[in-house]
Amino acid sequence: xxxxxxxxxxxxxxxxxxxxxxxxxxxxxxxxxxxxxxxxxxxxxxxxxxxxxxxxxxxxxxxxxxxxxxxxxxxxxxxxxxxxxxxxxxxxxxxxxxxxxxxxxxxxxxxxxxxxxxxxxxxxxxxxxxxxxxxxxxxxxxxxxxxxxxxxxxxxxxxxxxxxxxxxxxxxxxxxxxxxxxxxxxxxxxxxxxxxxxxxxxxxxxxxxxxxxxxxxxxxxxxxxxxxxxxxxxxxxxxxxxxxxxxxxxxxxxxxxx
Numbered sequence: 001x002x003x004x005x006x007x008x009x010x011x012x013x014x015x016x017x018x019x020x021x022x023x024x025x026x027x028x029x030x031x032x033x034x035x036x037x038x039x040x041x042x043x044x045x046x047x048x049x050x051x052x053x054x055x056x057x058x059x060x061x062x063x064x065x066x067x068x069x070x071x072x073x074x075x076x077x078x079x080x081x082x083x084x085x086x087x088x089x090x091x092x093x094x095x096x097x098x099x100x101x102x103x104x105x106x107x108x109x110x111x112x113x114x115x116x117x118x119x120x121x122x123x124x125x126x127x128x129x130x131x132x133x134x135x136x137x138x139x140x141x142x143x144x145x146x147x148x149x150x151x152x153x154x155x156x157x158x159x160x161x162x163x164x165x166x167x168x169x170x171x172x173x174x175x176x177x178x179x180x181x182x183x184x185x186x187x188x189x190x191x192x193x194x195x196x197x198x199x200x201x202x203x204x205x206x207x208x209x210x211x212x213x214x215x216x217x218x219x220x221x222x223x224x225x226x227x228x229x230x231x232x233x234x235x236x237x238x239x240x241x242x243x244x245x246x247x248x249x250x251x252x253x254x255x256x257x258x
Contacts (some may be wrong), residue, residue, distance in 0.1 A: 016042060017050045021074065024060060024135070030067035057178040064093045088120050091211065094250050095222065101242065107206075109145035110219070111153070112137070114165050116146040124226060141167045141181060142174045144196035144208035148221040151188035152210045158185065173199045184225055193243045194221075195236060198228060205231035207239050209247035214255030220248065 019040050024031060033051065039046045048226055054060035058073030088108065088181045095106045099122040108120040115137045140161065142144030150158060167176040188194045204230045206225035213219050224239060225231070249258050 009186070015193070016040070016046065017054065020047065020050055021054065021059060021070070024068060024070045024076075025135075026068075030063055030065075030069045032065075032067045035162055041095040045106060062094070087211075090253055091220070091250055092120065092122075094122060095244060098222070098224060098246060099124065099244075100123070101226050102239065104231065106185055106222050107145060107223045109138075109149065109223070110148075111149045114140060114161055116140055116143055116149060118145075119220070126230070127227075138200065139168065139170070141165075142170050142199040144223045144225070145184070145221045147188055147196070148194040148208040148210050148223075149218060151185040151194060152212070152218040155194075158182070163227065170200050171202050173197055175199065191240075192247065193240060194211070194225075196225075197233070198201050201229045205230075205233075205236060207236050207243050209243040210251075211247065212251040212254065212256040218258055219254060 018121075019042075020036060023036055023039060032167065033047050037047045040047070051060055055062055055068075058071045060068050060074075061071040087110075093110055095108060095130050096238070098106045103125055106122040107118055109118050111115045111117075116139070118134050118136045118138070121134050138146060140150050150161060153156055156202075161181065162178050167174070167178060167181060169176050175184055192209070194208045195209070196204070198205060205226065205228050206223045208221050208223035210218050211220045211222065224243065238242040251258070
């Protein structure tokens, strides 16, 4: 996980450029200069200048309506970065095994600031499955991966998370009360896994397990996800032992013994 304070020697132009890139990545549609300017509170001339540089270097591209999205260079770098991830490479065979056993989509995620980022995915062979993508970010408090990752994080991180974030409601099942959420994390730690019971998206359930390093520090979490009609609460009950077993076996790869 990465939670950093603003450095005293921050390069403002670089910071602004990265904010623009992140805005392009997060948006599901192409963005105009005015939209970016308003959302980031930057002058249009600044946005235009930085976007022109990004476009020249291949990190952004402009469509026929003069609206921007991410360029192929950013996708290329992101792909190469993921391929070099030791965690991802070590865990991949286990994700494949889980997919073969469950026939559901398997995700691998890590914490980045106060969000989950999906770093790998093995797609379900079933026709009906959930939408997700590698590199996508998701909230911590209402996803199986997120709750698992934060539950096994150190207490300081949990305290900082609850102090600095709002538990936004996504469905009727989302936990939005911070006291109840803290209690919920205690249950996750005790049982060794987390469940997303349609808390982030209706009709989607998942069960997630932690992966620890040799010091017992959480590295990542994996999840088994699918539509609620297949991932019934009874089926999730049946998957608990499988998740606990994989959590133990994958953690052993990184030197952790329960």
